[in-house]
Structure formats: C-alpha cells, structure tokens
Amino acid sequence: MAYNDSRTARPQSGSVANSVSTNKVLRSTYALLAMTLLFSAVTAGAAVALGIQQLNIFVFLIGAYGLMFLVHKTANSAAGLLATFAFTGFMGFTLGPILSAYLALPNGGVLIMNALAMTGLTFVGLSAVALTTKKDFSFLGNFLMAGAIVLILAMVAGFFFNIPALSLMVSAGFVLFASAAILYQTSEIIHREGETNYIIATVTLYVSIYNLFVSLLSILGIMSND
Known part of the structure; x- marks a missing residue:
C-alpha cells in the first residue's frame, strides 16, 4: 500500500510544480508587459512633443525587425530585458x-481614448x-500563420491602391489576428511546459496589443470619416 501511495503522489507533485511554474511565468509576463506598455506611452508622448510628423518606412522596418531579432537572440539572458525595452520603446515612438x-x-x-479603452477591454x-476556461487554443496556430500571409498581401495591395474599403478590411483583419494571438500566447503559457520564457511571451503579447490599438484606431477613424 505504501508503494502505491508513493506512486500516486508523484504525478500530483509534478502537477503542483508545473502549476507553480506556470503562475510564475504569467506573473512575470504581465508585470513586464505593464512596464513596457508604460514605457511605450512615454516614448509615444515624447514623439508627439517633439513634433515628429512622419517616420520613414525603411527606418520602421529595420528598427522593428532588427530589435525583435535582438530580443529573441538575448531572451535567455539579462540583456533580453534591455532589448525588450529598446524594442517596445521604439514601437511606442513610432506611434x-x-x-x-x-x-x-x-x-x-x-x-484615441476610445481606441485605448477598447484595446484594454479586449485584452x-x-x-x-484563456485563464478561467483553461481551454487549449493551440489550434489557432495554423490560423495565425495563414492570417499573417493574407494580411501581408492585403497590406501590399493597400500600399499601391488607396481604397478605403480595403483599409477597413485590413484593420478588421488585424483586430481578429491580434485577438487570436492573445488567446494563443496565453494558452501556450498555461498548457505548454516549454513556454517558460516570459520575455518572448511579453513581446508577443505586446505586438498583439500594439496591432490591436492601431487597427481599432484606424477603424474608428474610417467610421467617423476621418
């Protein structure tokens, strides 16, 4: 009987350990996310105060993807935190x-305030x-991959053709894409033992919130004829 009891105790101990690890990653992710969002708000305000009216598209692409690459390369070290703030600060400045x-x-x-409120409530x-239902949203992975391709093609088309209806469709598509990414990433933290890097999780959620805000702001602007 003692042998059986010890065997049944092991899975419970492992389950508790996994639960503690998951909660730690979630706490670290949300704490870092809150700080990066605040930092982005500061850099966005600085850009507005400096009167920055436009940003070269190549500067944006090089800065955004270069810093994103740096975050992934340094995610397992202390330098990852600095890279994360550099990336989110730059993205805030582009706003x-x-x-x-x-x-x-x-x-x-x-x-702007309406878009902020809608973004916050949606997130x-x-x-x-994701947290209360504990549902596994890993099935959204294929949707995100296909959606990314469609959105990229739609953005390229929108770059050459100034069609308001197309802009509205792209913005609506990004709202759905960002919402699915939030569910997917949160689910990965809960259900995947390998998702233990809170820096990567933070950046993924940050990008989703960024896209969600910009897309909602664009939709509100189009709907109000602005």
Whole structure:
C-alpha cells in the first residue's frame, strides 16, 4: 500500500510544480508587459512633443525587425530585458506620428481614448477567457500563420491602391489576428511546459496589443470619416 501511495503522489507533485511554474511565468509576463506598455506611452508622448510628423518606412522596418531579432537572440539572458525595452520603446515612438495626425482632428483625442479603452477591454477579456476556461487554443496556430500571409498581401495591395474599403478590411483583419494571438500566447503559457520564457511571451503579447490599438484606431477613424 505504501508503494502505491508513493506512486500516486508523484504525478500530483509534478502537477503542483508545473502549476507553480506556470503562475510564475504569467506573473512575470504581465508585470513586464505593464512596464513596457508604460514605457511605450512615454516614448509615444515624447514623439508627439517633439513634433515628429512622419517616420520613414525603411527606418520602421529595420528598427522593428532588427530589435525583435535582438530580443529573441538575448531572451535567455539579462540583456533580453534591455532589448525588450529598446524594442517596445521604439514601437511606442513610432506611434507618435499616428497620434499627432489624430490629435490634429476635431475629435482626434476622443478617438484615441476610445481606441485605448477598447484595446484594454479586449485584452483583459481575452486573457480572462484563456485563464478561467483553461481551454487549449493551440489550434489557432495554423490560423495565425495563414492570417499573417493574407494580411501581408492585403497590406501590399493597400500600399499601391488607396481604397478605403480595403483599409477597413485590413484593420478588421488585424483586430481578429491580434485577438487570436492573445488567446494563443496565453494558452501556450498555461498548457505548454516549454513556454517558460516570459520575455518572448511579453513581446508577443505586446505586438498583439500594439496591432490591436492601431487597427481599432484606424477603424474608428474610417467610421467617423476621418
């Protein structure tokens, strides 16, 4: 009987350990995410204050993807934190020209606040669904891969053809894509023992929130004829 008891205790001990590890990753991820979002708000405000009206597309691509690469290369070291703040600070700075353009509109401030509120509520709601239901959303992985390809092609088309309806469709597509990414990443932390790097998880969620905010702001602008 003692032998059987010790055998049955092992899975329970392992389950408790996994639960503790998951909770630790979640806490670290959300704490770092909150700090990076705050830092992004500061750099975005600095860009607006400096009067940055536009950012070269090549500067954006090199900065965003270069810093993203740096984050992944240093994610397992202390330098990963510095790379994360460098990346999120840069992304926040790129919001400056967008926010300045909206603030120049009669109701631009209201649109920005509405987009912020909708982004926050969407993130909290989706995170709550993943955390409370404990449902495995790994099936969204294929959807995200296919969605990324479709969105890239749609953005290229939108670059050459200035069609408001296409812009609305792309923005709506990014809202769905970002929402699915939030569910997927949160689920990966909960259900995948290999997802223990809170820096990678933070950056993934940050990019989803960034895309969600910009897309919602674009939709609100189009819907209000701005």
